[in-house]
Amino acid sequence: MILSIESSCDDSSIAITEIATKKLIFHRKISQELEHAKYGGVVPELASRLHAVDLPKLLEEAEPFLNDLKAVAVTNEPGLSVTLLEGVAMAQALSIAKDLPLIPINHLKAHIYSLFIEKEAIFPILVLLISGGHTMVLDVKGYDEIKVLATTMDDSFGESFDKVAKMMGLGYPGGPIVEKLALQGDSKKFSMPIPLQNSPKLAFSYSGIKNAVRLVVEANQPLDEETKADIAASFQKAAIAHLMQKSKKIFKELKPRNFAIVGGASANLAVRKAFTNLCEEFDCNIHLADLAYCSDNAAMVGRCAVDAYELKKFISALDIEVQPRTDVI
Ligand code: ATP
Ligand code: FE
Numbered sequence: 001m002i003l004s005i006e007s008s009c010d011d012s013s014i015a016i017t018e019i020a021t022k023k024l025i026f027h028r029k030i031s032q033e034l035e036h037a038k039y040g041g042v043v044p045e046l047a048s049r050l051h052a053v054d055l056p057k058l059l060e061e062a063e064p065f066l067n068d069l070k071a072v073a074v075t076n077e078p079g080l081s082v083t084l085l086e087g088v089a090m091a092q093a094l095s096i097a098k099d100l101p102l103i104p105i106n107h108l109k110a111h112i113y114s115l116f117i118e119k120e121a122i123f124p125i126l127v128l129l130i131s132g133g134h135t136m137v138l139d140v141k142g143y144d145e146i147k148v149l150a151t152t153m154d155d156s157f158g159e160s161f162d163k164v165a166k167m168m169g170l171g172y173p174g175g176p177i178v179e180k181l182a183l184q185g186d187s188k189k190f191s192m193p194i195p196l197q198n199s200p201k202l203a204f205s206y207s208g209i210k211n212a213v214r215l216v217v218e219a220n221q222p223l224d225e226e227t228k229a230d231i232a233a234s235f236q237k238a239a240i241a242h243l244m245q246k247s248k249k250i251f252k253e254l255k256p257r258n259f260a261i262v263g264g265a266s267a268n269l270a271v272r273k274a275f276t277n278l279c280e281e282f283d284c285n286i287h288l289a290d291l292a293y294c295s296d297n298a299a300m301v302g303r304c305a306v307d308a309y310e311l312k313k314f315i316s317a318l319d320i321e322v323q324p325r326t327d328v329i
Contacts (some may be wrong), residue, residue, distance in 0.1 A: 001025065002071045002309060003062060003094065004302035005055065007087030008079025008107045009132065010035075010042045011295065012054035016065045017302035019309055024117055027299045028061055030054040037172045041162065044080045051086035059090065066098070071314075073103040073305030075110060077323035078133065084322040092317040101314040103305045107296075108329045111262045112140055113304035114293040121307075122287065126256035128247060130157040130271070131263030132173075135204045135243075137250055138329065143307045146329045149250055155206035157239060158265040163210050164235050167217050168228050178232045179268050185226075185233030190216050192238035194245065202246060209238050240274050247275070251282050260287035267294040 006013040006029075013029035032050045036042045074091035076084055095102040112127055127138040135152040155163070158175055165174025170181070192212045195205040213235050220227050251259075259279055261271065272288060279286040293300055 001065055001068050002073055002103070002302055002305045003065070003069050004073040004105070004298045004305050005087040005091050006075050006107075006110070006296055006298040006301050007051045007055065007083050008075045009083060009296055010047050010050075011297065012051050012058060013296065013298035013301075014055070014058040014062050015298035015302040016062055017299070017306055019070060019306055022116075022303060022306050024299050024302065026062055026065060027297070028058045029297050030058065031295075033173060040166050040172050042080070044082050047080065048082040048086055051083055055086060055090050069098065069100055071101045071103055071305065071309050072098075073105050073301055073308065074320075075107045075301055076104040076320055077106055077326045079107055079322075079324065081322050081324045084324075088320055088322055092320065095317040101309075102317050102320060103308045103313055104315050104320055105301050105304050105308065106326060106329055107301075108134060108136075108326075109143075109146065110300040110304045112138070112146070112260075113307070114262055114289040114297070114300035115260050115287050117293055117299050117303045118290060119287070122258050124256075125258040125260055125287065126250070126254060128243070128259070128261045128266075128275070129263045130243070130261065130265035132156060132158040132162070132265075134263065135206070137202075137247060139254070143311060148329070150202040150204060150246055152204040152206065155210060157204070157206060157243065158263070160206035160210050160235075160239060161265065164213050164232070167214055168223060168231065170228070173264075175265055175268065178236060179270065181229050181232040182236040182270070183233075185229030185231070187230075187233035187237040189230035190234035192234050194238055194241050196242070197245065202249060204242065204246060206239065206242075209235060209242070212238075236270060240271055243271065244274055244278060248278065251278065251284070255282065256284050258285050258287060260289075262289060262294070264295040267291050
């Protein structure tokens with residue numbers, strides 16, 4: 001079995017995955033969302049302290065499996081340095097004390113593997129990764145064959161939901177709040193620009209929509225509930241239209257047989273619906289992870305680590321480093 005640890009942002013999580021069957025045996029997660037909500041976003045120092053308190057609690061729960069381990073895996077990039085370090089320190093200690101191989105895991109690769117926790121792995125697959133820090137279209141052919149086809153030039157998709165929610169004083173994280181509010185609003189009420197609409201560039205940009213929302217928010221003070229819902233609906237419609245427009249270009253070119261959406265924002269039902277329709281149009285199979293595995297978790301890290309274990313992607317406990325940003329997935 002492999003013990004996996006996730007602490008790249010504001011979720012502390014530990015999982016146990018069986019190597020031979022790739023099956024998830026144990027999975028626990030403590031989310032810090034409520035603690036950070038007071039500040040309208042993640043406070044790295046607080047997140048780090050909470051990981052230091054919560055990870056040992058989760059490890060204690062995993063105690064029955066600790067004598068059956070063949071390796072320890074940990075997210076070491078990308079993420080917040082001070083929170084990644086908490087998971088890495090625990091993994092180093094376990095690796096040294098129990099003489100186990102250590103597997104460093106890229107968090108974005110782990111998001112891709114969230115698809116394969118309960119299903120057989122499928123390659124090649126075109127993947128849209130939408131999360132708090134990233135907006136990417138990836139051509140995934142295997143563990144070590146991941147090509148970035150498009151990425152964001154500024155804010156990420158999830159981040160734009162967080163910022164829009166903050167502007168309207170709705171709380172954190174903004175994604176689920178804005179999605180829910182949008183259901184009650186009129187998406188035609190405010191016209192929002194669709195970024196890079198006339199550009200051939202295969203890239204995303206969310207700062208323009210965010211600024212358009214800021215102007216509408218400022219022009220409609222004080223915001224009543226109906227206006228907030230209309231802003232949420234208008235924003236979400238433009239944000240998804242942008243994802244769709246650029247993805248459609250890639251679909252036309254690559255004609256993928258398999259497509260997936262991963263990352264925290266892949267929980268958004270309007271996104272799921274829009275891409276289900278796009279896949280129907282292109283006669284492509286759509287793959288979506290269980291909602292429980294969209295946001296950060298150690299189950300996806302463990303599933304990713306099984307493939308890494310088979311490829312012997314080990315590192316010495318004294319050599320592992322954390323990287324806040326990564327170019328290669
Ligand atoms: P990264 O994975 O890029 O390092 P992260 O780990 O912080 O970033 P995730 O936990 O994967 O991000 O996703 C969290 C993000 O997803 C937040 O920005 C949140 O607002 C967004 N999100 C969650 N649910 C939804 C939703 N229903 N609609 C839109 N966005 C959502
Ligand atoms: Fe994430």
